[in-house]
Amino acid sequence: MTMRLRLSTMLFLEFFVWGAWFVTLGTYLAVELEATGSQIALAFLTQSLGAILAPFIVGLIADRFFSAQRILGVLHVVSAVMLFLAGRQDSFGAFFVCALLAMIAFMPTLALVNSISFRRMESPEKQFPGVRLFGTVGWIVAGLLIGWLGWEGGERLELTFVMAALGSAALGVYAFTLPDTPPHGRGERPTVRDVLGLDALALLRSRSYLVFFIASVLICIPLAFYYNFTNLYLNEIGVSGAAGWQTLGQFSEVAFLLAMPLMLRKLGVKRTLLIGMAAWALRYVLFALGDADSLFALVLLGLVLHGVCYDFFFVAGQIYTDRFAPARVRSAAQGLISLATYGVGLLIGSLVSGPIVDAFLRADGTHAWQSVWLIPAALAVVVAVFFVLAFREDAPAPVPSESS
Incomplete structure (x- = not known):
């Protein structure tokens, strides 16, 4: 129970830091820095760049040295430090540099907290x-x-960066009190395979994991629309306290997390992942049909579906990856799937979503959101069809040894 409490505190702080500034980032940039849709997408792209570097940082350092x-x-x-500085900038260019450095530091920690948790659990599928x-x-x-605190309505969203910085500093100090989680390969001479993370890439030799990896990349293209523009959408249609309403997705996430071990056992990996992708398409359709008045219930239902979207794909995918990868490359494998989702997929999604949102900008400065949301809905359907036709829930294939 003591270990469970310590790991739970670590996870609480990890996602508190992320949620403290990332949810309202689009609104902050549009209102306080007068950024365009393409600039907002570019700011969210910092997450992807950090995630692309994560496998190399985690795979080389956490699996081998420290x-x-x-x-x-x-x-x-x-x-x-970088989050605090980001909130003090008054131009998009300076903000982008600070945000990029903050994300290069932050994104590898998503794989690290997973790795620390899995190493301390006897049955990660049930306990995680x-x-x-x-x-x-x-x-x-x-x-x-x-x-x-009313920071959205009062145009004080720069304070979100102060809150995030304080949370990140607290976790930075707390991390040094956690039990030692040494690398599997300590004392071994690093090879070219280690530096490039090739042992984790070898997982892609399995058809089942390759299809899962490709689907993870593709489904995150429509996901970028949600991360980048949902808060701006809610504020534009007149929803008061939008960030608070968005937490409905996280409340549902809690419920489905508790049900995840049962879902994986009863449904299997393929059907669990497919439900998550289908929920993404449905969420965007609900956003397209809803409004802040008589059809607000549709918007709320779309927000609640975030629990299904996230848990049934991301969390189930993390558990599937931990089950699939050999022990000596599990940290690198978690970094690899972070690269697929938060890295490559969201990078493409950010590059695509910004110009699309700009294309539906009205003369009054608002957007034609119904048209915007139907595009990622269609993309999610296409990915789900590809996944259901191509994925086979095979047994894990052995990763080649360093001598092979």
Whole structure:
């Protein structure tokens, strides 16, 4: 129970930091820095660039040289400094540099907290969802605080960066108190395979994992529309306290996290992942049909579906990856799937979503959101069809040894 509490606290702070500034980022940039849709998408792209570097940072360092909790602490201290500076900039260019450096430090920590958690669990498939839900609680608390303090309506969203910086600094210090999680390969001479993360890439030799990897990349293209523009959409259609309403998605996430072990056991990996992708398409359709008046219930239902979208794909995918990868490359494998989702997929999605949102800008400065949301809905349907036709839930294939 003591270890469970310590891991839960780690996950709470990890996602509190992310939710404290990322949810309202689009609105902050549009209102306070007068950014365009393409610039907003470019700011969210910093997440993807950080995620692309994550497998190399985590795979080389955490799997080979230094204990994971120490790397986690150092990266969060760096992230805290850059987040604080980002909120003090008055031009998009300066903000982008600070945000990019913050995300390069932060994104590898997503794989690190997973790796630390999995290494301390006897049965990650059963135990991880119960600990991971505290990460969701952290995101909820951040959103509710923003709504309660009225920072959106009062145009004080620069304060979200101060809150995020404080949370990141707290986790940076706390990480050094966590139990030692040494690398599997400590004392071994690093090879070219280690530096390039090729052992984790070898997982893609399996058809089942390759299809899962490709689907992870593709489904994150429509996901970028949600991350980048939902808060701006809610504020534009007149929803008061939008960040608070968005926490409905995290409340549902908690419920489905608790049900995840049962879902995986009863439905299997393929059907669980497919439900998550189908929920993405449905969410965007609900956003397209809803409004802030008589059809607000549709918007709320779309927000609640976030729990299905996230848990049934991201969390289930993390568990599937941990089950599939050999012990010696599990940290690198978690970094690899972060690269596929938060890296390559969201990078493409950010490059696509910004110009599309700009294309539907009206003369009064608002957007034709119904047209905007139907595009990612169609993309999610296409990805789901590809996945259901191509994925086979095969047994894990052995990763080649360094001598092979």
